[in-house]
Amino acid sequence: MVTTSATAPLTPVLADDVAAYLKRRSRWSPLEVVFWIFAFASIWLFPDKYLILKDTAILALFALSLDLILGYAGIISLGQAAFFGIAGYFSGLVAKYGLINEPVIALVCSGVVAAALGFVTSFLVLRGSDLTRLMVTLGVSLMLGEVANRYASITGGADGLQGVDIAPVLGRWSFDLYGHNGYVYCLIVLFVCFVIARRIVYSPFGLSLRSLKGNALRAAAIGIPVKWRLVAIYTVSAGFAGIAGALLTQTTAFCSLDVFSLERSADLLLVLIIGGTGYLYGGLIGAVIYKFLQDWIATLTPQYWQFWIGLVLVVIVLVGRERVEGWIAAARGSVARLGDRLWTRIRPRSAALGGAADGD
Amino acid sequence: MLTILFDGVAYGMLLFVLACGLSVTLGLMNFINLAHGAFAMAGGYCTVILVNRLGVPFVLGVPIAFLVTALLGGLFERTLYVHVYARSHLDQVLFTIGLVFMSVAAVDYTMGSSQRFVQIPDALQGQFDVFGIGMGKYRLLIIVICGLLTIALQLILAKTRFGSRLRAAVDDQRVARGLGINVGAVFGITFAVGSGLAGLGGALGAEILGLDPTFPLRYMIYFLIVVTVGGTSSIVGPFLASILLGIGDVAGKYYVPTLGAFVIYAIMIVVLIWRPQGLFARSTAR
Numbered sequence: 001m002v003t004t005s006a007t008a009p010l011t012p013v014l015a016d017d018v019a020a021y022l023k024r025r026s027r028w029s030p031l032e033v034v035f036w037i038f039a040f041a042s043i044w045l046f047p048d049k050y051l052i053l054k055d056t057a058i059l060a061l062f063a064l065s066l067d068l069i070l071g072y073a074g075i076i077s078l079g080q081a082a083f084f085g086i087a088g089y090f091s092g093l094v095a096k097y098g099l100i101n102e103p104v105i106a107l108v109c110s111g112v113v114a115a116a117l118g119f120v121t122s123f124l125v126l127r128g129s130d131l132t133r134l135m136v137t138l139g140v141s142l143m144l145g146e147v148a149n150r151y152a153s154i155t156g157g158a159d160g161l162q163g164v165d166i167a168p169v170l171g172r173w174s175f176d177l178y179g180h181n182g183y184v185y186c187l188i189v190l191f192v193c194f195v196i197a198r199r200i201v202y203s204p205f206g207l208s209l210r211s212l213k214g215n216a217l218r219a220a221a222i223g224i225p226v227k228w229r230l231v232a233i234y235t236v237s238a239g240f241a242g243i244a245g246a247l248l249t250q251t252t253a254f255c256s257l258d259v260f261s262l263e264r265s266a267d268l269l270l271v272l273i274i275g276g277t278g279y280l281y282g283g284l285i286g287a288v289i290y291k292f293l294q295d296w297i298a299t300l301t302p303q304y305w306q307f308w309i310g311l312v313l314v315v316i317v318l319v320g321r322e323r324v325e326g327w328i329a330a331a332r333g334s335v336a337r338l339g340d341r342l343w344t345r346i347r348p349r350s351a352a353l354g355g356a357a358d359g360d
Numbered sequence: 361m362l363t364i365l366f367d368g369v370a371y372g373m374l375l376f377v378l379a380c381g382l383s384v385t386l387g388l389m390n391f392i393n394l395a396h397g398a399f400a401m402a403g404g405y406c407t408v409i410l411v412n413r414l415g416v417p418f419v420l421g422v423p424i425a426f427l428v429t430a431l432l433g434g435l436f437e438r439t440l441y442v443h444v445y446a447r448s449h450l451d452q453v454l455f456t457i458g459l460v461f462m463s464v465a466a467v468d469y470t471m472g473s474s475q476r477f478v479q480i481p482d483a484l485q486g487q488f489d490v491f492g493i494g495m496g497k498y499r500l501l502i503i504v505i506c507g508l509l510t511i512a513l514q515l516i517l518a519k520t521r522f523g524s525r526l527r528a529a530v531d532d533q534r535v536a537r538g539l540g541i542n543v544g545a546v547f548g549i550t551f552a553v554g555s556g557l558a559g560l561g562g563a564l565g566a567e568i569l570g571l572d573p574t575f576p577l578r579y580m581i582y583f584l585i586v587v588t589v590g591g592t593s594s595i596v597g598p599f600l601a602s603i604l605l606g607i608g609d610v611a612g613k614y615y616v617p618t619l620g621a622f623v624i625y626a627i628m629i630v631v632l633i634w635r636p637q638g639l640f641a642r643s644t645a646r
Contacts, residue, residue, distance in 0.1 A: 076450050124633055130449035131392055132632050135588050139625045139632075142581060146622040262577060266457045273454060307465030313458025317451050318443055 018204075026202035031336050035281070036191065043184055050179035056291040057186040058247050061193055063271045063283030065240035070269075071277035072201060073233045074213035076130050078265045079137025080241050082121070082144050083114040085259035087242030089148060090114075092161045092255040101167040107189065107246050114242020115235050122234035126227060138262065145260030160256030164249065182251040189247060193240055198280055200236065209233055270313055276329070364614050365607060370499035372606020373506035374568065376599050378561035378579070379586040380513065381433075381554020383598045385547075386587055387530045391441070392449055394456040396558055396583055397576030398463035403429040403559020404566040404575065405467060408476045418481050425563040426556045433555020437548050460576045468573040475572045478563070502564055509557070514595055526550060585628045 042053060062084060069075040087110035093099075100106040124136045148155045155161055168174035173181045200206050212219035212226050220226045249255045258264065267290070275286020293312070297305040382396040403425040410421040444455050480498060517523040529536040529543045537543050562571070569579065582605065590601030605624065612623040 070450075076453070078453070124629065131386070131588060134392070134449075134453065135584055136629055136632055138581065138584075139629050143622060143625040143629070146625065150622065262580075266461075269450075269454060269457070304465045304469055306461045307469070310458040310461030310463075310465065313454050314440075314462065317447070317455040317458070318440070 022202065022204065022207075026198070029336065030340065032281075035284075039187065039191075043180075043187070047180070050183045052291055052295060054179055054183040054186050054251055056287050057183065057190045058244050058251075059268075059271060059291060060284045060287035061186075061190045061247070062241055062244040063268055063275065063287050064190075064194065064197055064280065065237045065244065065283075066268050066272055067277060067280065067283045068197060068200075068237040068240065069234055070272065071279070071282065072206065072209045072213065073230055075125060075230065075234065076133055077125070077137040078134050078262065078269075079139070079141040080237075080268055081260050081262075081264040082137070082141035083118055083238040083241035084245035084248075084264065085141065085148070086117055086144060086245070087111065087114040088245035088249040088255045088259045089155060089161065090242075091246035092164045092249040093154070095166050095250070095253075096161065096164045103166055103169050103185075103250050107243060107250065110246035111239040111243040114245070115239030117242075118238020119231065119235040121238075122231045125234060126230055138265070141260050141265065142262070145257055148257055148260065156256075158257060160254055161249075162254065164253045164255070166250050166253055179251070186247050186251060189243065193243060194280065194284075197240065200233075201280060205229070205232075267309070270309065273313070273316055364611055367496075367499060368607030368610035369603060370496075370502050370606070371568065371610055372603035373503050373510075374561055374565045375582060375586055375606055376602035377506050377509055378558050378565065379583040379602060380595060380598055381551070381557050382583050383587045383590065383595075384526070384530075384550050384554055391445055392452045392456065393441075394453060394580055394584075395459040395463070395576065396555075397579045398460055399429050399433055399555040400558040400562035400565075400579070401463065401467060401571070401573075401575040402432055402562070403556075404478075404562035404571040405471055405476070406559065407478050407563035407566060408471075408571065411478055412476075418478070421478075422560065422563045426560040429559025429562075430552045430556025432559075434548060434552035436555075437551040441551070442544075460580070463576060464573050471573070473573055475570055476566070477571070478566045480567060498567065502568075505564065509560075510595075510599060517595055522546070522549075581625075585624065589628060589631050 046053060062080070065083075066077065066080050069077060090113045091106050091110040094106050094109070095101070095103075100109060121136075121140050124140070125133050149158065152158070169181070169185055173185070201209075208219065208224045208229055211222075212224055212229060216226050245259060248259070271286040271290045272283055273286070274289050275282035275284065294305060294309070297308045301308075378400050379396070381399075382393060385391050385393050385396075406425040406428050407418075407421045410416040410424060411418050416424070440459075444452055447455075485497065517527065525536070525541050525546050528539070529541060529546050533543055562569075562575070569575070585605060586598050586602045589605070590598035608627065609621070609624055612621075616623070
């Protein structure tokens, strides 16, 4: 199936087939359109919930970054917080010392910094088994946390980075107290990143990632440069995680040591597991459910919500992640079919052209 | 200088007793148990309750803590962990992190979030002065107990029938099963004893390591360092790794206190890159 990177040239007919297949897969389904319309409608629908919505958008982007390496490339990581944190501090510092005043440029630069760290550390992660990967990713984020703590004169240490003054976005929209502009900003960034991730995942490159997750040895045998593909996706994922971290610093005008904490990475795994790995909306849906759960539990027992989060994790694993994901997939499928039926009724012609659920 | 070495050895010995159960479970079942520290914490709090509240003598409280944690470990193993052995590493990580979160919140709820200390009998406090080296009595006791335990463990592994079964199961589970070894039972017992040892370590170490609800999270990385650096194929590897880690950590905190745990993490990453199988591991096919 994955032939684009094979050494043998494709015959024209096969190349056409592959191109048609990729194009069919990457078409936006009606349900996706509805999802994003609803996401943007939330700006007007829930004006009193901006803060939690903003956190959800950031978490969704962060989860998306983990999904790229865990769901698509099969790299298990407990250290995604390293990239989140380093970009968070970077964007805070450049704003504090007035090096880069424009938030959008600072955001992109933070993403690049995180991606650079991802590129460097990817060579460590490629070695060894799952356990080694866990240890190395966790070790890297803890090490950065120690460094941030050590250079308290720059980072503020345990008190956090204070006095960050974020300039208005594009010189026009400043971050107000109610979080309206902040939320819109996060949502737009999330959408842009999502579109990029979607483009990556549905490209031949994304397909090759899936194949090497399935069986790295066979993928190598048909000519996929496994090592470099993993390096590439790890770097991209680090960049996305960095953008999420920078968003958090920019919208809160604060950054503290807990951006590097193990809990952050572990919570992220939970988010992704709730939403389901290996499809792009998993992180997004997971983030919405997780934030809702957290908010709800925190109102019941403000101090001990971690217990219930732990219980959710244990139960999910005991019930069987595959089974839970199966239910989610079934629910998704039925909703998709429903959506398609509605779509067929509204636009019979477009459905006849091939708007059926692509089942992926 | 020698005092630091002495403290480091005591600390390392303690880490070994805490982590050796983990190394066996990891080697035997290829199971990543991040919740190992929770058992150590259970042992620590068990001693706190026994000694401070109920007035049980310290000498008696510590062995009871061992038994209680071993029972707890056995119970958890039979009821919960057995379902997760065959799962992917991701599932194991999720499951055990969930357990850690639950234990942290549960202990916070029942015991409060402040740090607790075990009342150590007066006879064990104070210092010896041998050749100008100050040696804490309590630390010396820890070294003696942990040293004896290590020798006992090594003897059990090397000389007894159970030990040879365990080693066979670690080396090749399928063949061991084929030879009629009940790997599940061997593993259950090992898990219970390993948890018990963690509890014992937690009880003895409450004074040195500090006991509060975040204990499993704070020390998780240390246990994992011991196991990954030491390798999982023998007991000598983790032992040497924990002694090195103990001395390195104490010396690092004494000489370059500003760097904190940075040195330890850096060393760990270097070792893992240099020898992914562990510093003292035999090269195995797995």
